[in-house]
Amino acid sequence: MGKEGSKKILAVPSVRRGNGSGHLHRMLHLAAEHPRRVSLFLDRTGKLTPGPTINLKPYEEFIRSEIDFRQLQKESWSYILLDQRETPVSLLAGLKELIPGTPVAAVDEGGKHRKSLEYLIDTLPSLRRQECNLFKPDLNPRPLRRSLYYNCPLKFEKVLISFGGEDPRGLTLPTLIALGKIPFLSRTSITVAAGPAFRELSLPSDIEILRAPGNLREYLSDYDCLITSYGLTALEALAAGIPVVTVNPSRYHSRLAKKTGLLVCGTGKPDAGRLKRALENPRKLIGRCALAEENLRDTADADPSPAELSPSASVCPGCGAAPGRVLGRFPERTFYRCASCTLVYQQRWIPDSTVYNHAYFFDEYKRQYGKSYLDDFAHIRSMGRERLRNIRIENSDPSLLDVGCAYGPFLEAAREAGFRIEGLEPSKEAARWAEEHLGCRVSPMGLEEFVRKNPQKKWDVVTLWYVIEHFPDLESALQQLSGMVKPGGMLALGTPNGAGISARRNLKKFLAASPADHYTILSPKSVKRLLKQKGFRVEKMRIPGMHRERFPVLFRILWPFTAGIARLLRLGDTFEVYARRMDRERKDNSREG
Template identity: 35%
Template sequence: MVRWRAETNSCRRAPMMPQILLCPETAVGAGTGHLRRAIRLCKQLSPDARIYLAPDVRDGVVHTVSHELGASWIERDPAALVAASAIVIDRPIIPREEVAALCQHAVVIGLDAGGSGRALCNYTIDIIPRLRDDGRANLRSTAFLELPRSVRSAPPAIYPRILVTFGGEDPKRLTPRMVEALLQTGEVNAQQVTVVRGPLAAWDAPGDVRVLDRPSNLMEMLCDYDLVCTSFGLTALEAAAARCAVVLLNPTRYHARLGKRVGFTDVGVVRVNRRALGLALSDPALGLKSAALVDRRASQSLARTIARIAQAPPARCPICRRPGGEPIFRDADRSFYRCSCGVLFRTAFTDPGIAYDEAYFFEEYRAQYGRTYLEDFAHIRVLGLARARRVMRAHKPPKQARSAKPRLLDIGCAYGPFLDAAQHSGFACSGLDVATAAVRHVRDVVGIPAVAGSISDPSVRDRWKPGDLDAVTMWYVIEHIDDLRPLLRWVQRTVAPGGVFAFATPNARGISGRLDRSAFLRMGPRDHVTVWTPTAARRVLRRFGFHVVRVVVTGHHPERFPGCGAVRPGTVAYRLLLGASRLLRLGDTFEVYARRREERE
């Protein structure tokens, strides 16, 4: 809450450090796994994390956490939820309204999250495999499991030492059922069996079996057993990682389906299938099969991953600043949203790490297009002549304001092929680019004034006064800009009435975006912040004082039509498809030409 943030800011820590609030499940019957995970993460993320326990959480839970961590690591005040920059919810069921409220202020990370709130989480990590919703996870990996350090030297082929463990509560009394079934096979005697009794167990230990009462570190004890009988969940995965043989008796069909999907051997739901149990006990390969289910080498740090994700800003539209709502696509690095303005945007959880320097125009450009930007100069210049003609046609200044040559600024001008074309077409040109080598080339070789800098930098924008320009162009630049609102307002002020704002950008409603939006977004470059459609462009530009006078859909790819991968350029089929693509405006990119409306004052 406020105290925490103030204290963090004034002391040794940099003010930008994320403050992470861990919200574990604490409900009666939920077991202690979530709490243990939160305590562990809190220690690893220290000093930037706290555990949030709502005012109504049971005293026993609060004592457990403060005993492990100390009371200063616990937040009880709901105000803490507003102060945190990231919130990690580790609960199997989260209500939608709850996540919606939290997303306003923070990045919400769902850890093995379920319920209606899952879809709204900004980032989802599934560590324990799920049945549904797989497309809705940013990260899905058992490699985040904290695995036991004590491991058997080899998986067993016979199973004389058996552990039966069904969690802290075991409300379906799976423990006595399993013990009874084991003893009835005739192959197991009571001395071979150990049962784990949790703090809330409502059954009596059967007969002569050994009882472990509330073991404090069960995970590291698993390797002392040959066979672990449990239900699907953390303990099953830990036992497999310790290279024990594992059989599952599940409390629900849902657990059974999950267990089967991972590959566990199952002996029933609530009631033990005696035949299946007998087969498992006499299977010498059961140990090997179980051990193969968890890859120990893949172990990753969950804390490090959360610390990285927590750096992301809350999801807001770069134009409207409205909260993102439910992500429409997720991958490990990004979550995409569709704003009501029609623009798709993403939040990035890893730095795309692209600097627009010489390497970008040479190595990276070549990797993508097979030639360097300068080698492409003549080709882009030809495209530029057509674009400059369209800008000129869209330009309709009021009669009294007609100057000799309309003034054009190309933002992201690179090495200047468009500027060269626009100058040839009668514009008084200038360029702006973040790459200083490119700007030097424009000035010294192309012979057109150019400035080095970013249009996102207010001091760069201040170089142009209101009404200073008749045209602003951005060819494949707008999608790279993080905060578009100040830029669009600047364009609105700086372009004189009747002047033109034109840009080109990928088209989310082209053939690729329509056929498979997820694949289209997945393949999109990591440094693209927004994805536009012609309709969204019309709507957004209207809001910023522009009227779209022309949309040119480009990037037609007949070979991307379903079943047309083999169609070659030059054939009749190719020409027909090309015609259809143009007619239906299915190109994967588009250009928009918008005219500044006259203001009546």
């Protein structure tokens, strides 16, 4: 996928007692894999997280890149990665106060913040269909050594029991007692993994103890079967090719185990009968676990990895407000609706790699519209002639700048209509073609560079046909455009309609199909509000139509009727805006009068 970002990731695992040690293990593994990119913050003092912490001494040798409170504010962080199970309110509020404006992602978040966090990574299947950006079971450390499911023993000879680093619900001893009631296990070797925070127990003399294994996953392939609770260790065992039986501390864990395809042999306490039936048929248990592991692999997202994430700011690009309601989550981005200005926009978590080159106008354009941009030139020019009918300027020799003019079809139409034309196009190839073949003056650069080089230049008309959505900082772009239009002049633009029928019919599908370089999804309502703030009055709003190919066959058969209804209700998939820049002097005089 992509390269690792340059700024560091602040990984914040849970070290609270009762949450187990899996969160810490996972972030230690991530930090070890990416030592230059990932730093750990452990709230050892409980300043931000209430309650006692687990004993961290056994982990000290593995903690390489820990930072303290002082260092926290000195670094410029790419993002915060929480691994808390249920992030405490005090922790999230404290981090946002210490390093304000830093985007926040979370792994397997189950708390009240889940819906509002910018990016969600799930490694475990959920009971309900919870939306996440990335489903990535392989974020959990995978064993280097692996057993083979098809090496199926006639009976289990070596069984491992592990209920995490601290066994908070005390399931180890009851499980041993239940196994002692199963006659055919009398000669089976049973080992208990005693984690770093494991309480001392009086165990039978024939039970082996594996004390504080640094990486339990690397010992798993030494055993025929694992008895554990649903969680990280269970998934590590599946990845190691070891059959798993679960005894769970709660109904919630048991339901998750069943959802994953694992066998449940007790909730709150072990069920000796179920354990007997599970362990007396190794072939059946192995087949079940192999299928569960295959399903996890098949449903996982391949990319990106947390180290490749490099998020943009999550504030609204139209008004600068804090993120509003999350509308859609995808591996490379999260969509929001601003609570202040109603703008729909994306926050990129993988930088956009779109390049406006030959392939963009030919290969990509052809994939979307069935022909290349130049093959479509005459059609685009005819649409330009229609758009020019909505532009009224009193000046007898009006000037026009087309921002993002591509190969110049609208410029040619504007010249035919009597405008003094000029174009602005970031693609050097397209700009050169327009100059050589059409004789148009086109500056091969982006808007920001153009304004910097021409700070005082103004035009009677500035147009942007399906360009405005490409600006990451919409507020700044609108401010620059406002300064380029003469008082009384016009700003005209076209853009996809976030309130159109395609968006209303299936918003998630609409957002997923939105091109990577469309940073904002505007609606007639949001555009009108934003332009008013920049001194424009909308004179006309035109909503052309819909994308016929996106609808079911029945809709296409009845297209004249359905398209007519959609136009009447202003539900087209695109819209055009024609706005006039208010003369400030005239506006001020009218207020004084």
